[in-house]
Amino acid sequence: MIVAPALQGTRHHGMRIKLRVWRQAGPDAQGRLEDHQLDDISPDMSFLEMLDVLNERLIKAGDEPIDFDSDCREGICGTCGLMIDGRAHGPLPGTTTCQLHMRTYADGDTIVIEPWRADAFPVLRDLSVDRTAFDRIIAAGGFISVNTGAAPDANAVLVPKADADLAMDAAACIACGACVAQCKNASAALFTGAKVSHLSLLPQGSPERARRALRMVQQMDAEGFGSCSNEGECEAVCPKQISIANIARMNREFTRASLGGAS
Amino acid sequence: MAIAAPERPTTVAAPRFVEASTPMLDARIPSGPLERKWIQRKFENKLVAPANRRRYSVIVVGTGLAGASAAASLGEQGYDVKAFFIHDSPRRAHSIAAQGGINAAKNYKNDGDSVYRLFYDTIKGGDYRAREANVHRLAEVSVNILDQCVAQGVPFAREYGGLIDNRSFGGAQVERTFYARGQTGQQLLLGAYQAMMRQVQAGTVTLVPRREMLDLVTVDGVARGIITRDLISGEIERHSAHAVLLCTGGYGTVFYLSTNAVNSNVTAAWRAHKRGAWMANPCFTQIHPTCIPVSGDHQSKLTLMSESLRNNGRIWVPKNVGDRRQASAIPEAERDYYLERKYPSFGNLVPRDVASRNAKEVCDEGRGVGDSGLSVYLDFRDDITRLGRDVIKARYGNLFEMYNRITGEDPYSTPMRIFPAVHYTMGGLWVDYHLQSSIPGLFVLGEANFSDHGANRLGASALMQGLADGYFVAPYVVPDYLASTKFGDAPVNHPAFDAAAISVRGQLDRILKVRGRTTPREFHRKLGHLMWDHVGMARNKRGLETVLREIPALREEFWRDIAVPGSADLKNQSLEYAGRVADYLEFAEEMALDALERTESCGGHFREESQTPEGEALRDDENFAHVAAWEFTGIGTPPVLHREKLQFEYAHPTQRSYK
Structure with missing residues (x-):
């Protein structure tokens, strides 16, 4: 359980927050930090609701609101993702930006908000970035080849519970890109490793495991993501707490495939 | 909270609608016994030979369960598929947020389930406002869906022997619901997404990200394309095809606050409606009983707590109006477990509409809890004692954490507070048995259509329907349409x-x-x-x-x-x-x-x-x-x-x- 420090004290209303927000008109435009002061923030607001409040104010003033992506606002779609005071998704472990609440902050705090920064994730506008590189990594091999209609009975293949649980741990990745954003090399090893692990841990995914590992790793490199140098920052900021053991598993799969001559 | 409107002077009221002069709608339901209808339909379908399929282009709008599964399946067959979505990645679609599970009439528990029972439960649960033939087809293919998802590598919960585990879910007396922790929608969507990405790699599916469909184009009364806006460049684009599949989800955000994603919308469906697709039973919306209550005006969305929680949690409010004591201070005798009291055989597992209405009722009586008085308790105390904290944690750990993050309260020690919120919309564009709207060539799949849930959807049936339409219905009915239609030219100029x-x-x-x-x-x-x-x-x-x-x-x-x-x-x-x-x-x-x-x-x-x-x-x-289908x-x-x-x-x- 994560209990934010502010909760343990008395509830305060109308927090004053200073924001320094990255503004960038388009992919090729020069960006800059813009300052905003908010004086009426409720500790029960989510971080994105706080930005909604700011945007409402900007629109009313005839200014353009801050562009940022979000959708489910319950931590599962992976759409949101902000670099908050230099930490992907902000200060709480296992928490997406949309799940972060203002009670985590103290009255008078200054918060710096930036987009994910990586060559493979170009900025589109303000805080939103292009993460289609992730889709291309999945297209390279992040699947099990089974056409609709070609499946055997669901219970025809037994999967040991421990393997199924490990596969599920890896499959919980939401492809938000925090791992890339936090990594000094902008490596996508945790994202790619999670999918390689999920599928290769299961008997259904085993026939293609060599080909999958090779192709996904090659695509990851081709997209311009950096190499993994085992810093572990990805795991530390991952909102789904995906383990870097998945990177080790990917490396093992890749090495095995490289030596074994995968088709 | 409504704005008081001035009473208008009563004049002769203009009619609010016009009754259609044509006879009852024909939904093209095959004749013959219920269990033979779909078999017969599949046999009568016209086919497109494998070598000819790539000449047919199909537009799929939306990449949730229905859209991604349809795009993947039609791509596998060899059609030229273009998939449009408003998000940056097809995997963001709101199907991803479904927590609880998916029904399949597998009878793996030997507890009396069957295709017919799933059919019957769905019709009854929908309060007799769904089409029998559609619902039976849905129950029939439910077993194939589960097989398909497992083969794709969806990591369903397993028993120690390696078999798939399943559980009972809101309103069902058999254990037919399959789940992947509290992230079933996510895992099923990733299965469909990965199948679609495989077709992207194979060259049969083209992804068109960050596009919003803003109009449907009909030529000679037939759907032949869409107009989209590129959400990055702002460019208005034209796309022509032989068929258009709308898989754009429901309209729950018409209520502003709902459990839907903030970008969920009715735009694609509504604009198709304005071009001639009829809208069926739009008033059929589902209010989900187990959501986290509203905390203030700033709120941008509501968060659902999976109703699987009702398997182990007991719902109650104080017996006495105005009892503002903390939950732990209210003795057993002064608690009203109102669902168990009023519905002894279903108890806390009554269908969603019944559970929601009862919550509203006790709150209206002044027995609601929390600061606003607009919530009821969902209490795990008894099952934590009976089964142990670890068992409860294994089942609901992620949900308890989510609740804690939003409210700052710990549901292991304090009962959760829940209140109903808009969750799903059973109404949608009218489709016939072929999932075709009133516009030939426009098919509507998943939550965007109205067809299978009647006036109330049973738990764990949304995922089933989205995937049924996409994996096992569209791949039969769309080719039939393509094979039996003579297409003129419909160039984008x-x-x-x-x-x-x-x-x-x-x-x-x-x-x-x-x-x-x-x-x-x-x-x-x-x-x-x-x-x-x-x-x-x-x-x-x-x-x-x-x-x-x-x-x-x-x-x-x-x-x-x-x-x-x-x-x-x-x-x-x-x-x-x-x-x-x-x-x-x-x-x-x-x-x-x-x-x-x-x-x-x-x-x-x-x-x-x-x-x-x-x-x-x-x-x-x-x-x-009857189904009420409205023509704009x-x-x-x-x-x-x-x-x-x-x-x-x-x-x-x-x-x-x-x-």
Whole structure:
């Protein structure tokens, strides 16, 4: 359980927050930090609701609101993702930006908000970035080849519970890109490793495991993501707490495939 | 919270709608016994030879469960598929947020399940307002869906012997629900997404990300393409195809606050409606009983707690009105486990509509809990004692954490507080047995259509229906349409594309020209309040008439005072939002009209004028055993009402009783 420090004290209303927000008109435009002061923030607001409040104010003033992506606002779609005071998704472990609440902050705090920064994730506008590189990594091999209609009975293949649980741990990745954003090399090893692990841990995914590992790793490199140098920052900021053991598993799969001559 | 409207002087009332002069709608349901209908239909379908398939192009709009599974399956068959979505990645679609599970009539538990029982439960759960033939087909393919998902590597929960585990889910007396922790929707969507990405790699599916469908193009009365806006560059684009599949989800965000994602919208469906696709039963919306209560005006969405929690949690409120003590200070004898008391055989597992209405009732009585008095307890104390904290943690750990993050409260030691919220919409574009709308060549799949859930959807059936439509229905009915249709040319410079593109551009410019003072969110919130107050959990004539007066006024205000800065030629999220709110301001009126016209109560549609002596929903089968399909005739002009009679040859309507 994560209990934010502010909760343990008395509830305060109308927090004053200073924001320094990255503004960038388009992919090729020069960006800059813009300052905003908010004086009426409720500790029960989510971080994105706080930005909604700011945007409402900007629109009313005839200014353009801050562009940022979000959708489910319950931590599962992976759409949101902000670099908050230099930490992907902000200060709480296992928490997406949309799940972060203002009670985590103290009255008078200054918060710096930036987009994910990586060559493979170009900025589109303000805080939103292009993460289609992730889709291309999945297209390279992040699947099990089974056409609709070609499946055997669901219970025809037994999967040991421990393997199924490990596969599920890896499959919980939401492809938000925090791992890339936090990594000094902008490596996508945790994202790619999670999918390689999920599928290769299961008997259904085993026939293609060599080909999958090779192709996904090659695509990851081709997209311009950096190499993994085992810093572990990805795991530390991952909102789904995906383990870097998945990177080790990917490396093992890749090495095995490289030596074994995968088709 | 509704804005008080001035009473209008009574003059001769203009008709609110026009009755269709044509006979009852034909849904093209195959003849023959129930269990042979789909088999017969599949046999009678015309086929396209493998070598010819790539010559047919199919547009799929939306990449949730229905869209991604349809795109993957049609791509596998060899059709030329283009998949459009508003997100940056197809995997963001809101299907991803479904927590609980997916039904399949596998009878793995040997507890009496069968295809027929799933069919029967779904018809009954839908309060006899769904089509028998569709629902039976859904139950038939439910077993294939599970097989398919497992083969794709969906990591379902397993037993120690390696077999798949399953559980009982809201309203079901058999254990037929399969799940992947509390992330079943996510895992099923990733399965469909990965299958689709495999086709992207194979070259049969082309992804078109960050595009919003803003119009449907029909040529000679047949759907032949769409107009989209590139949400990054602002460019208005034209796309031509042989068939269009709308898989764009539901319209729950018409209430502003709902469990839907903040970008979920009715725009694609509504614009298709304005081009001639009829809208069926729009008043059928589902209010989910187990959501985290509202904390303040800043709230942008509501979060669902999976109703699987009701398997181990007990719902209660204090017996006495105004009892403001903490939960732990209220002795057992002073607690009212009202669902267990009123519905002894189903207890906390009564269907969603019943659970929601009862929560509203106890809160209306003044027995609600929490600061606002608008919530009830969902208490795990007894099962934590009986099964141990670890078992509860294994089942619901992620849900408890989510609850804690949002509320700051710990559900292991303090009962959760829950309140109903809009969750799913059973209504949607009218489709026949072939999932084809009233426009030939326009197919509608998943939540966007109206077909399978009647007036109330059972738990764990949304995922099933989305995937049934995409994996196992569209791949049969779409090729049949392609093989049996003679296609003329419909190039993107056809006058129909010109006209649609001009109209789309016109609306964007019209929004931008206003430069008013009220933001899209403010209009959306106002509309949402109106809808929640009068078209929410309980509806009555007076409230619905109020809404029907106030919506047109709000719409006028929108076009006078909407504030959207920036231009249409750049990424502009306020402009996107304003367009969606504009559509809701039109759609909401039709929804309220549908609710007003249906004077019976059924499922999620509770008309206060129509209830049993015990306060349960009272159906009127004599007058309302039909689908109401609305034909658009213009803003502010009465729509045409078409009716499709519902025949119940197998599941004979009875008054639902969960006592």
